[in-house]
Amino acid sequence: MTQSPYWNPRIETLPREQLEALQLAKLRTLCEWAQARSPWYRRSFAQGGFEPGQLRSLDDLRRIPLLTREQWMTSQDERPPYGELPTIAPETAIRVHTTSGTSGRTPLRALDSRKDWAWIAEMWAYGLWACGVRPSDTAYVAFGYGSFIGFWGLHYAMEKIGVLNVPGGAQTTEARVKQILSFDATVVASTPTYALRLAQEADQLGLDLRGSAVKRVILSGEPAGSIPETKALIEQQWGAKAYDTAGMTEVGTIVMFECEHQPGGAHIIEDHVLEESLDPETLEPAASGERAERVVTSFGRHAIPLIRYRTGDEISRVPGSRCGCGRTADIYAGGILGRVDDMKLVRGTNVYPRAIEGIVRAFPHVEEFQVRITREGLRDEIALLVETAPDHADAWPEVSSALRRELADAHEGLNFRVERAEAGALPRFELKAKRMVDLRDRPMGA
Incomplete structure (x- = not known):
């Protein structure tokens, strides 16, 4: 039946x-x-x-x-x-x-x-x-x-x-x-x-x-x-x-x-x-x-x-x-x-974790990532830290360039620093992941 x-x-x-x-x-x-x-x-x-x-x-x-x-x-x-x-x-x-x-x-x-x-x-x-x-x-x-x-x-x-x-x-x-x-x-x-x-x-x-x-x-x-x-x-x-x-x-x-x-x-x-x-x-x-x-x-x-x-x-x-x-x-x-309350304002541009993840996950070489927002002097900076699969190290220049371009296109030209992280350096999550870290209001030395 x-x-x-x-x-x-x-x-x-x-x-x-x-x-x-x-x-x-x-x-x-x-x-x-x-x-x-x-x-x-x-x-x-x-x-x-x-x-x-x-x-x-x-x-x-x-x-x-x-x-x-x-x-x-x-x-x-x-x-x-x-x-x-x-x-x-x-x-x-x-x-x-x-x-x-x-x-x-x-x-x-x-x-x-x-x-x-x-x-x-x-x-x-x-x-x-x-x-x-x-x-x-x-x-x-x-x-x-x-x-x-x-x-x-x-x-x-x-x-x-x-x-x-x-x-x-x-x-x-x-x-x-x-x-x-x-x-x-x-x-x-x-x-x-x-x-x-x-x-x-x-x-x-x-x-x-x-x-x-x-x-x-x-x-x-x-x-x-x-x-x-x-x-x-x-x-x-x-x-x-x-x-x-x-x-x-x-x-x-x-x-x-x-x-x-x-x-x-x-x-x-x-x-x-x-x-x-x-x-x-x-x-x-x-x-x-x-x-x-x-x-x-x-x-x-x-x-x-x-x-x-x-x-x-x-x-x-x-x-x-x-x-x-x-x-x-x-x-x-x-x-x-x-x-x-997830949206972050960086140099006048709205930044959403979902939009970033949608871009990053289209790159199969990426194993883990984190977004860090900092304030350097009077200027906000945003960086994408990326761990790639060990057997794809040679693809990093091409991957990083494409990520920078696609992130900027999706965020009104906002420039993201795209940096490679060491294998295992970024946090892993079993339950709710928190991949966007805003350090702008953190006290000095914290």
Whole structure:
């Protein structure tokens, strides 16, 4: 019998009118729950003059006050360890996960009840099934399994689908590569950066990933998974299809995914999250297709509700855009485009990490790179440091010249210094990569 291409066939193909009615009903329920049980939301709603009964259509969503990461962190700092957002007592939760931290402050702590965690696994099941993962697969999860939420939800969704899971925590990259091959894994889950690192390690060990059983690489944790050049490089190195997914610790680890049609963007799981695209300066709704900040309301996180949360993610949404797969939810063109605060201004030119990576990953000789921004006197300078594969040393003059030219063409003539780094000198990343380093405000000697 032919299996459905959808994890939840009825919901994933709902007509738009019915989908929005479902969202409105869930929004009312969530706001009533938050007002009754969360000190933060009870105060925030009162200060904003909002009552859940005012929600008569989705247009009324903008009556609800926004929530920022800074507000959440401040609440947590003032009333440790979890702040005033939770609706449940910590002893009734079953899990806590953390973000990676900001400016030395305590990382955000997200509590989950048993019901919340079942919801997170369900969300991941939508995405994994759309990528073609099936019960007959063996999945290798190349993840450290710490308090960072990362691929925890994916692991539980694999179990829910019936996939044989191989957890790859607390091991060297060499050991993980060997396990992928020895278990005949058909699916591998990792960050885009680590997928490239695994492939480099396999080459150094003389192991053939391209000829392995791996057919799908599930990417998450970084916007790089939606960069065509990065994805193409991963697919070339693995001999497998790569699929982008995206989420965040605060919201619930996955909120969008690519399907097997790969429509040039990511499907939003709109029956589980309510997404807005707002101008980050004016906080007014962005025009169709305009780059904007993603603001999300998470229907399934009840221990710590997230209502109109400013994610800082930069996206482009075209309402009504559809995919040949038949799913009726909207698509974010290009997935997560980056972070609103990732852009750097260098000598009057906007510089985005995503744009740089898109250029660099088109050069197969490059193994790792880093962007450094410095201030020399009154002038800003930007440098691209590059590690090349050992067997391509002779190509460096040609590669460096081409990189300088393409970077300048993409950045209004801005001159990048392109410098060769020693093998192994640049940082390697298992989880979220940070390849742009701004040293302009660093104290002397730091």
